[in-house]
Amino acid sequence: MGLGSFKFILLGRAANYTKSVIDSMASVPYFEIGAERKKFELVDILQADRLELIWHSGGVYMESTVSNMLATQEQKGVSRCSVHLLTPLRIRRAGKELREVDFPTLIRSITRRVAALTDRYGGHVQADAAAHVCELSNSVHTTSLGLYWSEMSRYSNRRHMKMDLSGLLGAMTFEGEMYHFAPWLYAARCLHIGRNVTFGCGQVDVVFG
Incomplete structure (x- = not known):
């Protein structure tokens, strides 16, 4: 089995289906990725910024999921x-x-x-x-x-x-x-x-x- 990490970003209305996406990923025994179809097993899903658990060993922690508004951060006085x-x-x-x-x-x-x-x-x-x-x-x-x-x-x-x-x-x-x-x-x-x-x-x- 290979080791790796992958980032998913749900855009716009897709954020409403976060739980369904998690359930779908967790239901697959393993993924085959790349030209050589190397096998990957889902170990856990983390919130990217805070690294808090969203899914692990069948447990789902939806309180760790967050929605972010893009294009909102300001940088006043920076040149x-x-x-x-x-x-x-x-x-x-x-x-x-x-x-x-x-x-x-x-x-x-x-x-x-x-x-x-x-x-x-x-x-x-x-x-x-x-x-x-x-x-x-x-x-x-x-x-x-x-x-x-x-x-x-x-x-x-x-x-x-x-x-x-x-x-x-x-x-x-x-x-x-x-x-x-x-x-x-x-x-x-x-x-x-x-x-x-x-x-x-x-x-x-x-x-x-």
């Missing part, structure tokens, strides 16, 4: 921000993958991602607010840029072929009034951005200072 690309970022423009990105590109990608998810799974994004934050992003300056192109692929059992998941990795630092952008950047940490996010691409971390 610097670093964005770290943890998994390949894939953003396409005019049919070509971008080999470098700036702050406006990141913010546009984030607002589109949030809008697409709320449209599909429930919630609401003010179009005017999204357009306004995209316009404001043009005033933010890039102070350091350390990106590189990473070649990466995965095997698709459905297509019986390799999929190209190459993209940008590295870190960027920006200066400007971050108050307007902090909620969107925090949301991106949870939702990922760019293309192929369902395969783990576009994971970012954000540090303010």
Whole structure:
């Protein structure tokens, strides 16, 4: 048996089915994951932030489950921000993958991602607010840029072929009034951005200072 941990995020209306998702996962003796179909057995389910038990050995502790509102955290008075690309970022423009990105590109990608998810799974994004934050992003300056192109692929059992998941990795630092952008950047940490996010691409971390 293999050992590993996996993170599930229930978006929008799906949060209403938390108990059903837990019961479904717990009812399966083991999972087969990956091209080699390695076996995994469910040991426990934890609340990601506080690491409190939600399920263990048949016991369900629903009081540990929480719902979070994304895009709500503020960072008043902060003028610097670093964005770290943890998994390949894939953003396409005019049919070509971008080999470098700036702050406006990141913010546009984030607002589109949030809008697409709320449209599909429930919630609401003010179009005017999204357009306004995209316009404001043009005033933010890039102070350091350390990106590189990473070649990466995965095997698709459905297509019986390799999929190209190459993209940008590295870190960027920006200066400007971050108050307007902090909620969107925090949301991106949870939702990922760019293309192929369902395969783990576009994971970012954000540090303010």
